[in-house]
Amino acid sequence: MWRDVDRADRVAWASGQVRSDNHLLALMVQLKCFNRMGYFPRLDDVPEAVVAHIRRDLGLGEDVAAVYDSDRTRGHHRMLIRPRSEVVSDIQQDRRRRHHREVRRAQGLGPRHRRRPSRLTSCASVRQPVQLVRQGFGDGTDAAV
Known part of the structure; x- marks a missing residue:
């Protein structure tokens, strides 16, 4: 999915930003979607196949879901993603x-x-x-x- 060097860098960065595997998965899904589409989709709108692929790439279990506990966490993740993204704003x-x-x-x-x-x-x-x-x-x- 990602080049190995980029992947390791992204995973290390994302792991340092989150406290749970659910948030790690959600952050990485949002990062990938934002880089690909140029906007943040709702996590419910992201196809399960995409989420499953990113979950496998991260080595997370099937019980880990891409969910946010609060709107504040989602907003914080978006603020983290924008400077790291490949999208020109x-x-x-x-x-x-x-x-x-x-x-x-x-x-x-x-x-x-x-x-x-x-x-x-x-x-x-x-x-x-x-x-x-x-x-x-x-x-x-x-x-x-």
């Missing part, structure tokens, strides 16, 4: 847009560059801080990073 996209807007502003570009990516903004990735652009290090003549 709207918040990250908004940060990226703000970054590119700041880069365009720092480079003195007008609103005509808003709709189409210019060579300057395509050179400035999220990894290139705006401060470097302001200091003249990212003038757009560099190769794309």
Whole structure:
């Protein structure tokens, strides 16, 4: 199901976050579903075949069920999953847009560059801080990073 290195890392992380096998299974089901679908389904809506597969992968007994004792635990697990997920959230996209807007502003570009990516903004990735652009290090003549 998962690559061995990723699997060991995920299981170690999840085991450190929960107090029971039921919560471990629920957390791993939510993690896998969120990474695959981009949202958190209700545990009742996840097919039993998927839950059984994850249960076997974790080495848990058949008596372990993916259930939450409270809504608070479910919410806590969702807060844990979001930073570890492979899903790009709207918040990250908004940060990226703000970054590119700041880069365009720092480079003195007008609103005509808003709709189409210019060579300057395509050179400035999220990894290139705006401060470097302001200091003249990212003038757009560099190769794309």
